[in-house]
Amino acid sequence: xxxxxxDHNRGHEKDIGFWISRSIVPVLVLGWVAFLTPPAPASxxxxxxxxxxxxxxxxxxxxxxxxxxxxxFLDPGKAxxxxxxxxxxxxxxxxRTVVEAFTVMMQHRTDYPRFDEALKKDALDKVVxxxxxxxxxxxEFSFLVARTKDPGRVKLLISASSLKDKGYLGHPxxxxxxxxxxxxxxxxxxxxxxxxxxxxxxxxxKGAPIRTDKEIREMSGxxxxxxxxxxxxxxxxxxxxxxxxxxQPFYEVGTTTLVPTAHPxxxxxxxxxxxxxxxxxxxxxxYFAEHTPKAxxxxxxxxxxxxxxxxxxxxxxxxxxxxxxEEKAVLVGNSEHPIQPAAVLVNTYRxxxxxxxxxxxxxxxxxxxxxxxxxxxxIAWEIQNNIVEKSVRGHVVQxxxxxxx
Numbered sequence: 001x002x003x004x005x006x007d008h009n010r011g012h013e014k015d016i017g018f019w020i021s022r023s024i025v026p027v028l029v030l031g032w033v034a035f036l037t038p039p040a041p042a043s044x045x046x047x048x049x050x051x052x053x054x055x056x057x058x059x060x061x062x063x064x065x066x067x068x069x070x071x072x073f074l075d076p077g078k079a080x081x082x083x084x085x086x087x088x089x090x091x092x093x094x095x096r097t098v099v100e101a102f103t104v105m106m107q108h109r110t111d112y113p114r115f116d117e118a119l120k121k122d123a124l125d126k127v128v129x130x131x132x133x134x135x136x137x138x139x140e141f142s143f144l145v146a147r148t149k150d151p152g153r154v155k156l157l158i159s160a161s162s163l164k165d166k167g168y169l170g171h172p173x174x175x176x177x178x179x180x181x182x183x184x185x186x187x188x189x190x191x192x193x194x195x196x197x198x199x200x201x202x203x204x205x206k207g208a209p210i211r212t213d214k215e216i217r218e219m220s221g222x223x224x225x226x227x228x229x230x231x232x233x234x235x236x237x238x239x240x241x242x243x244x245x246x247x248q249p250f251y252e253v254g255t256t257t258l259v260p261t262a263h264p265x266x267x268x269x270x271x272x273x274x275x276x277x278x279x280x281x282x283x284x285x286x287y288f289a290e291h292t293p294k295a296x297x298x299x300x301x302x303x304x305x306x307x308x309x310x311x312x313x314x315x316x317x318x319x320x321x322x323x324x325x326e327e328k329a330v331l332v333g334n335s336e337h338p339i340q341p342a343a344v345l346v347n348t349y350r351x352x353x354x355x356x357x358x359x360x361x362x363x364x365x366x367x368x369x370x371x372x373x374x375x376x377x378x379i380a381w382e383i384q385n386n387i388v389e390k391s392v393r394g395h396v397v398q399x400x401x402x403x404x405x
Contacts, residue, residue: 062126063095063099065099065102065103065106066103066106067106068102068106068119069119069122069124070124070125070126070127071126071127072095072098072099072102072126072127072128072129073126073127073128073129074091074092074095074128074129075091075128075129075130075131086131086132086160086161086164090131090160090161090164090169091129091130091131091160093160093164093169093170094129094158094160094163094164094168094169095129095160096170097163097168097169097170097171097172097175098127098129098158098163098172098175098179100172101172101173101175101176101179102127102179103172104172104173104176105176105179105180112180112183114180114183114184114186114187114316115179115180115183117183117187118183118186118187118190121152121187121190122152122153123152123153123154123186123187123190124153124154124155124156124186124190125148125150125153125154125155126155126156127155127156127157127158128155128156128157128158129158129160130157130158130159130160131159131160131161132159132160132161132162133157133158133159133162140159141157141159141162142158142159142162142163142166143156143157143158143159143162143178143182143185144156144157145157145182145185145186145189146189147189147190151192152190152191152192153190154186154189154190156182156186163175184315184316184317187314188314188315191314203234203235203237203305204233204234204235205235205330205331205332205333206333206334206336207234208231208234208235208302208332208333209227209230209231209234209333210235210300210301210302210332210333210335210337210339211227211300211301212301213297213301216296216297216300216301217289217293217297221283221284221285221286221289222284224283224284224296224300225280225283225284227283227300228279228280228283228299228300231299231300232276235302235305235332236279236299236304236305236306236307237305237306237307237308238272238275238276238279238306238307238308239268239272239308240268240308240309240310240311241306241308242310243268244310244311244312245267245268245271245309245310245311245348246264246265246267246268247261247264247267248261248267248311248348249261249267250266250267250270250271250368251348251365251366251368251369252369253369253370253371254365254369254371255365255369256365256366256369271308271309271348271368272308272309274309274372274375275307275308275309275346275375275379277372277375277376278372278373278375278376278378278379279299279307279376279379281372281373281376282295282296282299282376282379282380283296283299283300285376288376288380291380291384292380292381292383292384293384294383294384294387295379295380295381295382295383295384295387296380298342298383298387299383302332302333302337302339302341303339303340303341303342303387304341304342304343304344304383304387305339305341305342305343306341306342306343306344307343307344307346307379308343308344308345308346309345309346309348309367309368310345310346310347310348311347311348311349312345312347315347315350316350317347317350317353318346318347318350318351318352318353318356318362318367318378319344319345319346319347319352319356319358319367319378319379319382320344320345320347320382320386321342321343321344321345321382321383321386321387321388322342322343322344322345323340323341323342323387323388324340324341324342325340326340328340328341329341340388342387342388344379344382344383346367346368346375346378346379347367348366348367348368349366349367349368350366350367351364351365351366351367352367352378356381357381357384357385358377358378358381358382361374361377361378361381362374362378
């Protein structure tokens with residue numbers, strides 16, 4: 001018996017957030033003043049990252065953001081090494097850009113709910129700009145949120161080389177929406193609330209009819225649909241393990257109208273049916289074999305073991321793929337093929353972001369209001385773009401605090 005726990009599938013996977021462009025001309029001067037003013041010593045000491053994060057500790061003073069309790073630090077030790085393809089000049093430019101971007105965010109903090117929440121909770125201990133941000137396993141990130149020894153507080157690490165490569169240096173207006181999205185992770189990692197309990201799910205690992213990619217490609221749509229039905233009976237689950245939709249209202253297809261349920265499990269059953277219809281379309285319709293072949297293969301070769309609607313208020317993303325780490329791999333099928341199971345989550349009451357590959361398919365509707373046809377394309381593109389075939393430490397670690405509460 002296995003349990004699914006939601007995890008942070010970070011790295012540089014695309015994250016769901018909102019993109020707000022705003023003119024910052026009136027406040028750029030203030031940002032430069034904040035940077036050019038001699039920095040005051042930090043009012044708090046640095047902290048080592050927790051056991052799951054790399055240790056990043058700056059020295060020296062930090063740069064203040066007007067009205068903010070945290071400071072922006074440059075890591076001078078690493079800056080001198082020209083790491084990440086940047087020199088000291090680039091890193092200092094990155095610090096200026098970050099300071100200016102945060103100055104803008106402070107002036108409009110109520111426009112950014114997660115940033116405002118982090119400030120109210122004093123969740124952000126510090127921001128550290130480094131030439132390159134690399135976790136203890138050597139994986140490079142543009143941003144990395146690391147816990148500190150202080151419960152409820154985290155630090156945000158920013159890669160100067162990534163800012164340079166993406167054209168953000170000297171353009172705080174472009175950096176603002178990117179930083180805004182990182183605060184979903186700041187709030188989540190700082191959350192010290194009790195973790196939700198998973199619901200045990202029985203699976204027939206031995207009897208699961210896992211097929212090879214070659215066999216799947218040679219099957220007809222009808223054969224793949226029959227195989228999917230056998231997986232529903234043995235391995236693949238389509239109901240949220242946390243039962244987060246228990247007693248929740250549902251959407252009428254194509255509308256934003258929420259309808260209360262007559263029975264506590266009505267919404268769970270409705271979305272279970274809709275997910276199964278969507279998955280059947282993915283494996284049967286030739287469109288998906290041509291445009292999202294990885295989604296078709298992953299559903300039938302055992303990589304996906306859960307596709308479900310969920311209610312996760314702490315997250316603004318519309319869909320996410322979670323992969324269990326290597327140490328939790330399971331043996332599936334008669335051949336006992338080792339697989340790191342992935343769960344595909346659809347956040348029922350959220351809408352897609354403009355940079356989601358399936359944004360046009362949703363027509364601005366919440367995920368729970370999509371038809372089975374729309375949902376099929378959303379799920380297929382999510383798997384096609386985000387299925388992870390190996391464990392990546394850092395942000396791809398179990399973290400059930402992202403689950404429903």
